[in-house]
Amino acid sequence: MSDVPEAVPLLAVDGLSVTFGRAGASPAVRDIAFTLSSGERWGLIGESGSGKSATALAIMGLLPEGVHVHGSVRWRGGELVGLGDAAYSRLRGDAMTMVFQEPMTALDPTMTVGRQVAEVLRLHYVRRAADAQRYGVGPERIRGHARERVLGVLAEVGLPDVERIADSFPHQLSGGQRQLVLIGMALMNSPLLVICDEPTTALDVTVQATVLRLLDAGLSAVGAACLFISHDLAVVSQVCSQVMVMYQGRIVERGSLAQVLGAPAHPYTRGLVATAAIDAVPPGERLPVIGDFWAGEDGGRDG
């Protein structure tokens, strides 16, 4: 423990458990711990129900009421578990943002895209002194520049014809375009951490590649740290340099991408790596499944 601010990690998760339903039910996240420093990009991989999304929502403080969160989530040294909604709201969307899995439903159908992007700007504009300097006006005047900022943000994430997109309603855009809008919204306030929860899972493969490239560029441009959740090793490897493997609510393995992919230590990870290598299977032979490598701690029956 050091008092030097530089030594305090951006995000320190310690002993975090998340239990849905009644206390005493089987927890979705079991006693996990990890730290994330400024600019680091960690992948968090695991199958459906392994607790990845619950971990992300616990960090963002977005779990519904009645979900029990235990342990500690420290943001630059300050405790987030139990933080009030008003204080959390100032952090969310500004220093800490999130991109969700489903772009088709993550935008309000009754609002134009431009208005929704501007909303994220306005929510936090008072504290964005840097912007005030850039435009040579006081923070209270930023409001009038929202339109220019919105168009700039949409252009930065590679969207064409930004004027038209800003005036469109979500249903008039494709899934890929909507996800780019959402990524733009997540990056526009120059966050310190972006949590991506399977941001490309709902997109087809060619769009996936474009979105990942633009996300990668955007993260680099603002220098944000990233926690990238996915079930797909190939996708994680395009954005992250380090990876954690989550299984049944626990982090079973972590390390650099090369280390985890090259020499997986945990049998579950070995299964994950082997099942991803479909091109290694001779035609006609059965594809490997994770069960070939790892039957789970309790026989693989209890989910």
Place this chain on the structure above:
Amino acid sequence: MKRSASLIIGAALVGVVVLACLVSLVWLPFDPNHVVPSARLASPGWPHLMGTDGLGLDIFSRVLAGSRICLLAGIIAVAIGAIIGVPLGVAGAATGGVWGQVIMRAADLVYAFPALLLAILLAAARGGGSVATAMVAIGIASVPAFIRIARGASLQVLSQDYVLAARAAGTTRARIAWSHVLPNIAPVVLVQSSVSFGLAILAEAALSYLGLSAPATTPAWGRMLYDAQPYLFSDPNLATWPGLAIAVAVLGFNLLGDGLRDVLDPTLREVR
């Protein structure tokens, strides 16, 4: 937008009532309060298109003029119901917990009180019936329906991904209620407004029939039914016209509500 038979018929019937009201504001064939004893109980014809009543008043003029009270009752009752009910319903859904329960139980309490009883109570408390008392009573009675419908729709909106995404972007609960919940429950509230409008017209007619709403000098359809009572068998004409007018207005707003629901609510549309 899908065509809906009930929307078209409902809109047409409501249009007839609104047209009658607008016409009555600028022109009436006879003064609706001008008593002509020599012309009493005339049959429909010329110059009294719908005949005259027991005092010799022109029924057509009174039916036209009666649409004003009818529409006023609907507008005021729906305004009171929506302005009080919708915010409470949204707040009940957004806050959840104890306050949500308190709001819902209070709504149930008012729900259990019939509009007529409420109007009679209010009239007694104020020492006599008046149009304003009747409309306020009908409005208060329609509040619980708005609370329920707004709360149900808000809960559905609050479970949507875009609300979670907005929360992740730092939007506070109050702002989510204003900028995301209200626009998305607007169609449901519109449907409820139309249905409540019909119910308010019916309730106002009942109250004026009982003498708890408009005074005798103000033409109102329910009041006309009351005045027609002694002549029900000798001159059914007197009761037919205002009765028909009430039926057209209530049916119109109910069909309009149904039609709007068909057009605006995609989940119900698929079921049919």
